[in-house]
Amino acid sequence: MILYDYILSPSCYKARLMAALAGVKLTLRPVDFHPGAEHRGPELLALNPAGSIPILVAPQDDGDLILTESAAILVYIAGRAAPAFLGSGAPVQTARIQQWLAFSARLTASLGGARLTEMLHRPGDIGALRCAGIAALRELEAALFEQRLKGEAFLVGGAPTVADIACFPYVALAPDGGVSLDAYPSIRLWMRAIRSLDGFIEMPGIHRLHELKPDPHETPAAAEA
Template sequence: MILYDYVLSPSCYKVRLLASLLVAGIDLRPVDFHPGAEHHSPEFRALNPAGTIPVLKDAELVLTESGAILTYLAAVNAHEWLGHDDPEMQARVANWLAFSQRLTASAGAARLHDMLGFSGDIDALRVQATDALRELEAAIHARRRRGGIFLAADRPTIADIACFPYAALAPDGGVSLDSYPSIRLWMRAIRALPGFIEMPGIHRLHEQMPEPGPMPDVVRKESA
């Protein structure tokens, strides 16, 4: 499997992240998205006429939508990540895969505007991003009230991976995550998964400090 990849693309990162979580080997083929605009080149458009990344190529199969790529990776490597236990779960996953496009079109476009100078109505994009994040926050809050944290099941599925990067990188586009405690806990749960990998702007969890022991002598004296 070859992933046509850009190191700063959250959509490409979705694929790299899921491949790492599933311990599935993929070969990376770097695309000079910025500043080279290689995705607009005739050679690249011959592969993907839409001129977008990521693209996953597996023998004759060419996939150009990140949701489809995540579905394929999970179907080949770890079926439980598809979230197909029952019709309701399956539909929820499909709903979140579609929802993730709203994050891409809002928070993602705001990020490209603010970071790489792409054109766009930045105020409108931030409003749309905020709407999408509020919806995500409400949904995760509802899951938490029932003891869960992941979007579609009691375990992580491709729904979480599809929504995670653009939500986590919203601050790159000037949209703060301060007011979304459930999103932040959900992101923490994803970052704690075995095999988690980073991308710029999405950091690994630092190791927890050891349990606090007895207070050092000097502090005890001062407080006495």
């Protein structure tokens, strides 16, 4: 598999992380996203007219498959090498995974947009982006708290799925866009659970079980009091 990749892109990192967790070797083709804007050049526009990355070119045994959406890339890699990340196949769990995959696009638009505006000075209403990101984080925190009440560490059960991998990077990098994670203990515990997975790999700004603050140890019962 060939991944057209930018090291600082959380969406590209999703693909690299999923491949690492699945034990899949990717051939990385670095893209000069910033400042070169190579993703909008003729070579990459021929692969993806939307002018975005990541782009995954599948092995020849899967034909001329080119994937340009990170959620589809995660599902494809998991389907080939780590089907447990696709869940049990039960309708309820499959639907919940799909719902979180859709939710991850909101994280990209809000927290990712704030990060691009803050770090790369892209045009954008930073206040509105941060507000939208905080709203998404509150929704995620509430869902993860409910999961903790059931004794489950991940978004749709006791084991990670593509839903967790899709949502993790933009949440973990929220501080790059000026959005703190201090107020979200369930999110921080969930991020630590992902960082502790066998095969976890880092990207700039996302380290293996490394935080400046101590572990949150709040229990669901204590939080309810």
